[in-house]
Amino acid sequence: xxxxSDTAERSPEITGASPNGPNxxxxxxxxxxxxxxxxxxxxxxxxxxxxxxxxxASGTPAFFSHGSFVNIAEYxxxxxxxxxxxxxxxxxxxxxxxxxxxxxxxxxxxxxxxDSGLPTLLAIVITVLLLSLIGLLNGVVTTVFGVPSLITTLxxxxxxxxxxxxxxxxQQINLPAQSVGxxxxxxxxxxxxxxxxxxxxxxxxxxxxxxxxGLYTIAAGGNLxxxxxxxxxxxxxxxxxxxxxxxxxxxxxxxxxxxxxxIDPSAGQLAVVLVALAGAVIGGTAMLGGVGxxxxxxxxxxxxxxxxxxxxxxxxxxxxLLIIQGSAILVFMIVNTYLSRLRGSGxxxxxxxxxxxxxxxxxxxxxxxxDMGTSPIRGE
Numbered sequence: 001x002x003x004x005s006d007t008a009e010r011s012p013e014i015t016g017a018s019p020n021g022p023n024x025x026x027x028x029x030x031x032x033x034x035x036x037x038x039x040x041x042x043x044x045x046x047x048x049x050x051x052x053x054x055x056x057a058s059g060t061p062a063f064f065s066h067g068s069f070v071n072i073a074e075y076x077x078x079x080x081x082x083x084x085x086x087x088x089x090x091x092x093x094x095x096x097x098x099x100x101x102x103x104x105x106x107x108x109x110x111x112x113x114x115d116s117g118l119p120t121l122l123a124i125v126i127t128v129l130l131l132s133l134i135g136l137l138n139g140v141v142t143t144v145f146g147v148p149s150l151i152t153t154l155x156x157x158x159x160x161x162x163x164x165x166x167x168x169x170x171q172q173i174n175l176p177a178q179s180v181g182x183x184x185x186x187x188x189x190x191x192x193x194x195x196x197x198x199x200x201x202x203x204x205x206x207x208x209x210x211x212x213x214g215l216y217t218i219a220a221g222g223n224l225x226x227x228x229x230x231x232x233x234x235x236x237x238x239x240x241x242x243x244x245x246x247x248x249x250x251x252x253x254x255x256x257x258x259x260x261x262x263i264d265p266s267a268g269q270l271a272v273v274l275v276a277l278a279g280a281v282i283g284g285t286a287m288l289g290g291v292g293x294x295x296x297x298x299x300x301x302x303x304x305x306x307x308x309x310x311x312x313x314x315x316x317x318x319x320x321l322l323i324i325q326g327s328a329i330l331v332f333m334i335v336n337t338y339l340s341r342l343r344g345s346g347x348x349x350x351x352x353x354x355x356x357x358x359x360x361x362x363x364x365x366x367x368x369x370x371d372m373g374t375s376p377i378r379g380e
Contacts, residue, residue: 040284041296043339047332048303055310062313070190072305074259077193078103079304081252083276083297084204085245090280091208092238093221093289094149096245096273098138098157102131103253103268105164110254111176111263120179124186128250134160135246139239149242161269168265175261187258196255198298200248205294217241221289279304282332303332 055063062068082099089096106127113123138156142149175183187193208214219227220234227234252272257263283300285292307328311321 040291040293040340041299043335044283044296044299044303044332047335048299048306051303051306051310055306055313058314060310060313063310068309068313071309072302073191073194075305075308076298076301077187077197077259078252078256079272079276079279079301080194080197080298081200081255082245082249082272083280083301084200084294085241085248086273086276087280087285087292087294087297088204088208088217088241089149089238089245090285090287091221091289091292092217092234092241093224094142094238094242095277096135096138096153096242097150097270098134098153098160099245099249100268100270100273101157101160101164102134102246102249103256103272104265105160106131106250106253107175107257107263107267108164108168108173108265109250110179110257111173114176114179120176120182123179124251124254127254128247131250132243132247135241135243136239138246139235139242142242143235143238157270165265168263170265172265173263175257175263179258183258187255188261193255193259196251201294201298208292208294213237213240218290218292221291223290275304276301278329282329282336284336303328 082103085099086096109131110123110127113126114120118126134156138149138153141147141152141156180188185192186196208217216227216232216234216237219230219232220237224234249268253268256267260267279301280292280297281287281300282303283293283296283298285297304325307325308321311324316324
């Protein structure tokens with residue numbers, strides 16, 4: 001008779017025995033696979049790789065050319081930048097539809113400051129800071145007056161767009177001649193936008209994952225009542241994220257103006273918000289708050305860029321491309337939702353203790369918030 005119970009024999013992870021005998025390689029591979037799938041960025045990264053393989057296998061050699069990669073990079077840059085702000089807001093349970101209209105306005109404001117005699121770099125900085133006040137307006141109306149952010153930002157977006165059309169007379173204008181040189185570093189060169197976007201993604205990834213501000217943002221979206229009772233100034237966190245979103249929208253609009261070498265009142269608007277929002281959602285950011293990933297958003301926009309460039313090279317018409325993109329977004333979201341349910345149930349982790357571990361982590365996070373002491377963004 002065996003000295004160990006049937007339960008222990010069926011549970012090699014408890015007793016320390018390898019389920020594959022002396023050769024532990026399959027177990028190692030499976031373990032690495034579980035670690036990969038438990039990352040929120042995993043599914044969209046896998047989809048991005050599959051798309052690269054698909055376009056390679058389907059005989060689209062131009063997809064792997066330098067020009068194709070430049071097209072994808074230029075497509076990604078501005079959407080990733082406003083996607084950063086949207087992820088911050090979605091994680092804390094809000095949304096901003098006005099950021100696309102801030103994109104439209106910002107080059108005109110920059111042009112005004114340059115014409116007033118300011119150096120180009122100073123004009124860019126002042127423009128970004130000034131237009132972040134639109135986020136302040138959005139945040140105050142949403143948090144103080146209790147208007148849902150969807151309605152607040154839709155109204156402020158049309159307000160900003162109306163002002164833009166009024167001051168520009170709905171006409172395109174050329175960039176100031178003295179700004180062209182510096183503009184090479186702000187969108188004028190092929191890779192400049194994606195470099196700006198990628199650096200910002202890394203910075204805000206650290207902000208969201210490794211700082212107190214990021215912890216409070218996640219707490220505000222994941223458990224609003226618990227965050228308030230822990231002493232977090234939820235309104236201040238949300239207003240700050242609204243302001244960062246508007247500032248990033250202003251930067252994206254300026255970069256696009258330098259890339260296109262023209263200031264266009266028809267640029268930006270709601271369409272760019274929807275693209276960035278799609279990239280954020282398929283990248284693993286939850287619409288209901290509490291969960292989000294900057295890296296996943298970057299990969300999500302990459303997937304949209306792959307679809308756009310790959311099917312254009314294959315001669316697919318723009319009408320059919322919209323059908324493909326819409327269908328792809330639905331499929332990607334189904335995959336993400338399924339994997340999220342598996343993560344939540346603990347089935348991906350391969351152990352029945354996963355839920356208990358997650359509950360323990362949540363309790364530890366709440367305790368950490370409670371023990372952090374006095375902070376400028378805490379208190380009632």
